[in-house]
Amino acid sequence: MALCAFAGVMMEFLLSGRFRFISSHIGIDATMRVHQLMARMLTLALILHPFLYTGGGINSPMVWDVTRQASLNFGLAGVLTGLVAWIALIVLVLMGMFREKHSGGYEAWRASHGFAALIVAVFGTVHVLRAGRYSEAPLLTWFWIAMLVIAITTLVWVYVLKPLWQIGHPYTVRSLRRIADRTWEVVIAPDRGEAIQFEAGQFVWLNIGNSPFSLFENPFSIASAPSQRGELAFVIKEVGDFTRSLGGIATGTRAYVDGPHGNMTIAGRGGAGIALYAGGVGIAPILSILRELRESGDPRPVMLLYGNRAADQIVYREELQEAARRMDLQVEHFLMEPPADWRGRTGVIDEAALAEAFRNRDAADWLHVICGPLPLIERIEKALLSDGVPSSRILSERFYYD
Ligand SMILES: Cc1cc2nc3c(=O)[nH]c(=O)nc-3n(C[C@H](O)[C@H](O)[C@H](O)COP(=O)(O)OP(=O)(O)OC[C@H]3O[C@@H](n4cnc5c(N)ncnc54)[C@H](O)[C@@H]3O)c2cc1C
Structure with a gap:
């Protein structure tokens, strides 16, 4: 024993x-x-x-x-x-x-x-x-x-x-801007050649401003599309020591990445359509998938159910609207605390929202990708499974690494 x-x-x-x-x-x-x-x-x-x-x-x-x-x-x-x-x-x-x-x-x-x-x-x-x-x-x-x-x-x-490999493959922070309440868009670019190859939905350990030998690196999903070879974009929410320090980082700061990691990727998985579910900053890998579907001209119908607490937490609203015009994409915003003039959905993405979204479609034929807080993931997964969606067609990732 x-x-x-x-x-x-x-x-x-x-x-x-x-x-x-x-x-x-x-x-x-x-x-x-x-x-x-x-x-x-x-x-x-x-x-x-x-x-x-x-x-x-x-x-x-x-x-x-x-x-x-x-x-x-x-x-x-x-x-x-x-x-x-x-x-x-x-x-x-x-x-x-x-x-x-x-x-x-x-x-x-x-x-x-x-x-x-x-x-x-x-x-x-x-x-x-x-x-x-x-x-x-x-x-x-x-x-x-x-x-x-x-x-x-x-x-x-x-x-x-x-770390030794990373020394030979440095990146630089190209831009950093606040895109929503306590949420930042960080773009880094390799000093030489192209960025790492990855599949939409994957993440890297990102180290900004420290030696590659330091332990200061955090996991973040890549939000840009893999076809955008010259840079990597991230959507990062302030929660603790590093993420709250983002506002003080200057462009030109050295960065290193370790990755890509993760298997929340849709490549080669089939599905008559693709349903994307994002809660808060869980939109990051979902954006990468969506952008890749748009860039590759994938003809399949796509649905994005995107939940936030408040309206000022929604990121890339115009880009999502524009994508809905360019591809077969339906975007549904959900707010838990909607303003008086809110015209989207209210509450969280729940069983009723799923039933509504799949009223004229068979959810079991679609591929479902979920990212966000654990209760949201569990709720959607449970509803999909009870609707007969095979677990092989459900992909999810939680933003908590323990
Ligand atoms: C696969 C994955 C993808 C993620 N993608 C995103 C994303 O796209 N956008 C986003 O805003 N957040 C993402 N996160 C969450 C993000 O990693 C944490 O919010 C961030 O690391 C917090 O760091 P902090 O120093 O600001 O906070 P802290 O208060 O120091 O940490 C809060 C929690 O974050 C986690 N964490 C902190 N440092 C590390 C580390 N070095 N390695 C692993 N976990 C750590 C721990 O669970 C910790 O308890 C992702 C997490 C995972 C696991």
Whole structure:
């Protein structure tokens, strides 16, 4: 049990959300959920395992191991390294579960998470090799060394190799303007050549004004269309330390991107029509998809249900109106707090709004893309599923990375 659980812990390094070959296939939300669920289950097994070994007292053989084939080597290196890894793992998982309460900010949390993970990997591997009997077999010894190399390589990749690559591929902030209440449009352009290739709906880790080796980078969806090769645009809402500092950033500031990541993309997914649902700043990746559909002249009907609290939070209203004239696009604005002269819809995008939107169409034939606050995503997903839309036709992404 302990060996299987520790092998799982070592694979957790690949599920940190920084590896495109995973997150671009199953999506960042699923990657992070698997990472967390696995961490909790594996930790439970690893918390228990010393008690199973020593249940009958440290010197008495285990009831299922009277011949002591599997018993531990209780030498100093075996026991102490295990104790360090065991405590570090518990701290690591508790810190992850209570991250919101961490007072030092996301970056400090991320640094301590990475450091504790390294301790678990290194001390855990020494413990596995020194304390148990099974791992004395050469094949298993090499297996554990390979696992440790993979774990350390993931850290070196994220914290050393990627930043080194970014130094050779710098971007510059080209423009920055307030486009709605506490909402900014940020446009960056590569110093040389073209911007990264991505699919509409994907996101990057964006670092503005810091060294590429710093931990100050945040995930933001790209709002521009992939065909706009010379620059990347973002729509960013002020919520915390970095996003509230946007107004003070000068054009010409150095920027770096890590990506693209995420799988909320419509390329190759089919669908008789495309229904886009955005709540607040969740419009960012939806805009990218919409702009790409417009630029590529996709003939399919498109519907955008766009919800905000107040009218001054709506972004790119004219562009959306213009797009509705140029393509088969129906735009429905929803406001929770509408002004007196509001002519759009009121309230949130709910089951009734969906029933209305699909009165003469079969929702099951369409592709549905949802981005916004979690309650909005869950509500729309639930309504679509109960309308018989297969889950393979529903894509969503929440703007919360834990
Ligand atoms: C896939 C994805 C795409 C997103 N796209 C957009 C977008 O297009 N527009 C937009 O306005 N917002 C987007 N967000 C949300 C955005 O990342 C956060 O609002 C932003 O990071 C907050 O940073 P802060 O320093 O201002 O706030 P803080 O108060 O420091 O952080 C608030 C919360 O933001 C998250 N966060 C902060 N820093 C990081 C980080 N370095 N890495 C990961 N998460 C972090 C954490 O959950 C944190 O609890 C997206 C989030 C995700 C996961």
